[in-house]
Amino acid sequence: MISEIKNRKSLFIRAFLLVLLLSSITAFAQPQQAKEQKKELKAAQNFLSEAQQSLQKDKFPAAEADYRKAIFLNPKSETAKYNLGTAYYGKEKNAEAMLRFQQAATTATDKAEKHKAFHNLGNTFMNEKKYTEAVEAYKNALRNNPNDDETRYNLALAKDMLDKNPPPPEDKDDKDKKDQDKKDQDKKDQQDKQDKKDQGDKGDQKADKDKGDDKQDKKEGDKDKDQGKPKDEEGDKPQQQQPVPGQLSPQQVKSLLEAMNNEEKKTQDKINAEKQKGAKVKSDKDW
Known part of the structure; x- marks a missing residue:
């Protein structure tokens, strides 16, 4: 503990002496520098x-x-x-x-x-x-x-x-030329900006047109798909099939079947009536 105190005291003394030395050097240098400046001013x-x-x-x-x-x-x-x-x-x-x-x-x-x-x-x-x-x-x-x-x-x-x-005319001309060059440059810059804007708008219009064409193509494609499915004026109800020349229509086939059924029924009714009257039946034996 005593040794540590002595070391701190020694360090403090060294720092104090260093500060004192620097102060002395500065105090000595300032008059010397002022003396040199005075000498230079005199020279x-x-x-x-x-x-x-x-x-x-x-x-x-x-x-x-x-x-x-x-x-x-x-x-x-x-x-x-x-x-x-x-x-x-x-x-x-x-x-x-x-x-x-x-x-x-x-x-x-x-x-x-x-x-x-x-x-x-x-x-x-x-x-x-x-x-x-x-x-x-x-x-x-x-x-x-x-x-x-x-x-x-x-x-x-x-x-x-x-x-x-x-001032000589060429000086004025140079000024006018510089002013004109600046105006031309500003105009060119403005035109470049407008061209870029127009190019962007044109691209947007083309994109919109392509989208519209795609929609139209899709619509026409859907229309082509529906061409084999005729529809009546009421909407989705299928139209009645039109008769084809040389072929019977479904209605004609139906009427013909009904007529045949009627004829067959008349014949069956006639046979049944004869049975009820006791018609003779042929026998296998020859008596």
């Missing part, structure tokens, strides 16, 4: 500064590389993405600038930063003559800063250019 800021200096010295490749390093070290910062987008815009690299401004607008949490990103994104769309996208970008910019006159002017210009340069 990202240094790369931003170096990139700006490289741009001022017209060293675009070096500036681009430093901006990329800053974005890698601090992906949550919209500043490096926005500045790199501005650098691309200055070099008329609209596709690259567009991507970075979009990233900056997505990452930014401050309305002022979002406004700048969407405003410059609209400018890149204007350079590419994508007026529909430009209108939407300027609208997003004004949602974050409704008081910016330059954005409002750019929006009006983008709308005017969109009215004068509507």
Whole structure:
């Protein structure tokens, strides 16, 4: 019993020491991790500064590389993405600038930063003559800063250019073609459903017809069986047999038999009468 108590006490002490060790490691790791993050943020800021200096010295490749390093070290910062987008815009690299401004607008949490990103994104769309996208970008910019006159002017210009340069006819044709294809497909699907329904109804009608034919055949078969059994108008009573030429009918046979019986009776009555008168009887002796 004492040994069991000692074992439990030892197990408890070990568990307590393990928890204490883990807590110490966590407590040590958190400041260390925070220290590393702070170091990375400082390095990202240094790369931003170096990139700006490289741009001022017209060293675009070096500036681009430093901006990329800053974005890698601090992906949550919209500043490096926005500045790199501005650098691309200055070099008329609209596709690259567009991507970075979009990233900056997505990452930014401050309305002022979002406004700048969407405003410059609209400018890149204007350079590419994508007026529909430009209108939407300027609208997003004004949602974050409704008081910016330059954005409002750019929006009006983008709308005017969109009215004068509507989407190419082929785009409209493609849309119409897609709509027509969808209608055709829906119509085909509807027709397939109707055909299946009609096929099912036709099968049911054929089955009903076959059943009706079977009933008719059975009825005609029963009729053929009854042809040798003539019936009178009253129902199941057999008809009287018709006389056949050259043969006596049952009635004629009956009348003839009655006549013969009558003749036979008359002859018998005559014989009986003669017996009663004492007629002579021939004897075997010759006297």
